[in-house]
Structure formats: structure tokens, C-alpha cells
Amino acid sequence: MRLYDYARSSAAYRVRIALNLKGVDWEAVPVNLLEGAQRGEDYRALNPTGLVPSLDTGEGLLGQSLAIIEYLDERFPEPPLLPAGVFARARARALALQVACDIHPLNNLRVLQYLVRELGASEEQKLAWYHHWLQQGLAALERQLAGGASPFCCGEHPGLADLGLVPQLYNARRFGLDLAPYPRLIAIDATCQRLEAFAAAHPDHHQEV
Amino acid sequence: MRLYDYARSSAAYRVRIALNLKGVDWEAVPVNLLEGAQRGEDYRALNPTGLVPSLDTGEGLLGQSLAIIEYLDERFPEPPLLPAGVFARARARALALQVACDIHPLNNLRVLQYLVRELGASEEQKLAWYHHWLQQGLAALERQLAGGASPFCCGEHPGLADLGLVPQLYNARRFGLDLAPYPRLIAIDATCQRLEAFAAAHPDHHQEV
Known part of the structure; x- marks a missing residue:
């Protein structure tokens, strides 16, 4: 493919x-x-x-x-990238959608460009915007996942929700967000990063065109 | 429920x-x-x-x-709200996600409030922002669906992609967007509106709290 x-x-x-x-x-x-x-x-x-x-x-x-x-x-x-069970599957999808709908679209390159070019946002305002939506979204994820003891977002195996989380945390680090308030997310991310499938997909291993 | x-x-x-x-x-x-x-x-x-x-x-x-x-x-x-067939199902999901990820999150109430309160956007700038992301997203949907002859986005029955489209067009009308460039989307919307399930879900039939 x-x-x-x-x-x-x-x-x-x-x-x-x-x-x-x-x-x-x-x-x-x-x-x-x-x-x-x-x-x-x-x-x-x-x-x-x-x-x-x-x-x-x-x-x-x-x-x-x-x-x-x-x-x-x-x-x-x-x-499988989704858990067994109708409700468990829906919950995994919801966690992934929280990243894909509530965080990422707001911090996409085209949106940051619009803020600067059309609305005259300063670099400081752009970064505050970026951090604001990340903090809103990551705080919700942390609250939902905190207290869980599974290595991944939804159990013993990596799946859809982890595929949302790990790239979003990469972006958060790249834009200098303090991740201390999200210990459970950091722990899941660390577990994922140890898997070859995640490590090989990391942006550092792909061509910057 | x-x-x-x-x-x-x-x-x-x-x-x-x-x-x-x-x-x-x-x-x-x-x-x-x-x-x-x-x-x-x-x-x-x-x-x-x-x-x-x-x-x-x-x-x-x-x-x-x-x-x-x-x-x-x-x-x-x-x-069923998704078509039979793995590829057809993925395409229906992609159409719905184009609304749920590429249009709606940018025009959500909390985002409009941020533009005004934090970035000092004028009413005119807020409306231009709203229309911009709608136009980007609806143009892509129109291009993908134009030429099709089915009554709904993905065939003979209403499904996930229609559930994304119809509420988004409601928003577009509410914010005064010219819908003339999207005749195929308008035709699908009209077909949906004739169904009781869609009509009964319309905001006008629900309590404004």
C-alpha cells in the first residue's frame, strides 16, 4: 500500500x-x-x-x-485494534475521537496559518491557542484514564485510542507543553514507544521532504 | 436511553x-x-x-x-447505518469524519468564543472564519459526491455520512452561507429531510433550554 x-x-x-x-x-x-x-x-x-x-x-x-x-x-x-465488546469498542473510539476531533483539528497547520495571516495573531497568541486546546483535551483524557492499571489506553494491547494519543503527545512535546499534569498519559505513551511498530512510525524515522 | x-x-x-x-x-x-x-x-x-x-x-x-x-x-x-463491504464502510466513515474533524470542531461555540474573547476577533472576522472552514469542507464533499445518482451519500439508505452532512448544512444555513456551489449536497439533504427520523431530530423540534 x-x-x-x-x-x-x-x-x-x-x-x-x-x-x-x-x-x-x-x-x-x-x-x-x-x-x-x-x-x-x-x-x-x-x-x-x-x-x-x-x-x-x-x-x-x-x-x-x-x-x-x-x-x-x-x-x-x-x-485487533479495537477491544471485544460493543461498549468497550465505542469507548475506545470515543477516546480516539477526542484527539481527532477535539484537539488536533484546532492545532493543524492550516489553522495556525489562518490565525497568523488572517487574524494577525502573534507568535505568543498562536502558542497560547495551541496549548489551550491541548490542555483541555489532555486533561479530559487523563481524568478518564487515571486510576486504570492497564499498560495501554484500553487494556493489554495497543489499539485505536493509543494511536490517537501517542502522536498527540509528540506534538505536545514539540510545542513545549508541560506534561506533568498527565502522568497516566505519559506512562501509556512510554509503554507504546517501546514497541517496534510505534518506534518505526516516529516522525524522526521518516523523511522530512 | x-x-x-x-x-x-x-x-x-x-x-x-x-x-x-x-x-x-x-x-x-x-x-x-x-x-x-x-x-x-x-x-x-x-x-x-x-x-x-x-x-x-x-x-x-x-x-x-x-x-x-x-x-x-x-x-x-x-x-444498518454503514454500507456492506469493507472499503465502502471506510469511505462512509471518511465522509462523516470530514464533517466531524475538518469542519465542525473549528466552528464550535467554544472556538468562536475564544476567537472573540482571547484574540479580539470582530463579528465580521468570526463570520469569515466560520464560512472559510465550511467552504473548504463542503467543497471537498461536493467534489467527492458529485456525479453520484444515489439518493443518499452512500447509496439507497440513509447512513453515517448523511448524519454528518445534514446537521452541518443546518449550521451553514444558520450562519448565512451561500449553498449554491453544493447542489449535490443540497439534493441529499432534501431527501433526508423528508424522512421522519431526520425531521423529528431537527433543532426546531427540540427544546431550547
Whole structure:
């Protein structure tokens, strides 16, 4: 499979981890977000949203990281990325959506660019915005997961919620957020980072185009 | 089931449609977003994100509209809200996520309040922001769905992608966006509005607390 990818895109990072966990044979097609390649007609002809990632599955192109991950989980059932049980599955999806809907869209590159270019936000205001939505979102996740003793967000195996969390914490560190208030999230992240599938997906191991 | 609801919340509106399509017996528990009830400790003790909707399923509380809809679809399989076929299902999820991740989070009440209170955005700048993300997102959806002849986003029956689209178009109208560039979306919306499950979920039929 071919992943239209950008190393530091946290949505693409989620999919890289999923591809690695599933043991899928894949290659990256770099899309340079800083040069705006995702907004060009070449890319939009593939994915009209102008956003990464996209996965060329061999049976069609898919956008939206969580849809791609659900696709991989249905197409390649082992190891499962969602828990057994209807309610447990919904809870795992909700945790992932808290990252994908409540944090990441607000801190996306295109949004930061809009704040600066259209609303004249200063660097300080941009960073305050970034930290604000991260803090709101991470505090909710910490409260929901605190007290749990499982190594991962939803049990004994890495899954969808971890694929949301780990790239988001990478972004949080990159933007200098104090992570001390989130000890449970940090512990889950550390457990994930020790797995080869997560380590190999890290932005530092992918080409900066 | 009990839905922690706000009439004009488009995320809650999605879930109301799903509950109606599934024929679930449910009641609304209004949460007054304008008064900030969702940020109060009473509500956060139920849902730490401080966001609506939440569904009290009887086996636990769930947040995140798309996770709730997937839960309902697994718990009550008829009528299905996702197409048959792994790739078709992923495509339907991607369309819904384009609304839930790429449009709605940017135009949420808490974000508009931040723009005004923290960044000093004028009413004009706030509206331009709102329209900008709507136009980006609706243009992508129109391009992906144009040329199709099915009555709904993904075939002959209403499903997850329609549950994303219809509330988003309600918001677009409410904020005065010109919808002429999106004839295919308008046609699908009109088809949906003729169904009782959609009509009964409309904000006008729900209590403004």
C-alpha cells in the first residue's frame, strides 16, 4: 500500500503505527505540507480535502486517519485494534475521537496559518491557542484514564485510542507543553514507544521532504 | 436511553437522527451550552470533555457523536447505518469524519468564543472564519459526491455520512452561507429531510433550554 504521508503530521503518524502493527507492506509518498503540496491540484485530484494522510489501498484511495485505521482493522483482523465488546469498542473510539476531533483539528497547520495571516495573531497568541486546546483535551483524557492499571489506553494491547494519543503527545512535546499534569498519559505513551511498530512510525524515522 | 443534548449542537443532532432511525426509546436531558452548563462539574463528572452530546446507554456513558452512532449501529443492527463491504464502510466513515474533524470542531461555540474573547476577533472576522472552514469542507464533499445518482451519500439508505452532512448544512444555513456551489449536497439533504427520523431530530423540534 502507498501512504501519502508527512513525517510530522500526527494524523499520518497514527496511520503509520497502524500499518506497522498490522504488518502491512507499505511505502510512503511524501507530501510537503510546508510547501502546500497538499493543496495542489495533483493531490486534490486524489483527495479533494487537501489533507494528509491518504492511503492507496489497492481497492481505492481513502482519506481520514480514523477511517483508514478502521479499514485496516477490518481488512487485516489480527492483531485487533479495537477491544471485544460493543461498549468497550465505542469507548475506545470515543477516546480516539477526542484527539481527532477535539484537539488536533484546532492545532493543524492550516489553522495556525489562518490565525497568523488572517487574524494577525502573534507568535505568543498562536502558542497560547495551541496549548489551550491541548490542555483541555489532555486533561479530559487523563481524568478518564487515571486510576486504570492497564499498560495501554484500553487494556493489554495497543489499539485505536493509543494511536490517537501517542502522536498527540509528540506534538505536545514539540510545542513545549508541560506534561506533568498527565502522568497516566505519559506512562501509556512510554509503554507504546517501546514497541517496534510505534518506534518505526516516529516522525524522526521518516523523511522530512 | 438518555441523551445529554442541546438542540442546536450539530453533534447532538447527528445522534438524535441515529436514535430515531434505530427506533430507540430515548429522552433528552437538555444541557444549556450558552450558560456553560457543559463546563460545570456536574456535567464533567459524567463526561470530562465538557462537550455534548453524551449518551447514557444503560451500560455506561458515552461521549463523541460518531462513537455513539457506531455503538448504536452495533447494538441495534437494523437498519444498518454503514454500507456492506469493507472499503465502502471506510469511505462512509471518511465522509462523516470530514464533517466531524475538518469542519465542525473549528466552528464550535467554544472556538468562536475564544476567537472573540482571547484574540479580539470582530463579528465580521468570526463570520469569515466560520464560512472559510465550511467552504473548504463542503467543497471537498461536493467534489467527492458529485456525479453520484444515489439518493443518499452512500447509496439507497440513509447512513453515517448523511448524519454528518445534514446537521452541518443546518449550521451553514444558520450562519448565512451561500449553498449554491453544493447542489449535490443540497439534493441529499432534501431527501433526508423528508424522512421522519431526520425531521423529528431537527433543532426546531427540540427544546431550547
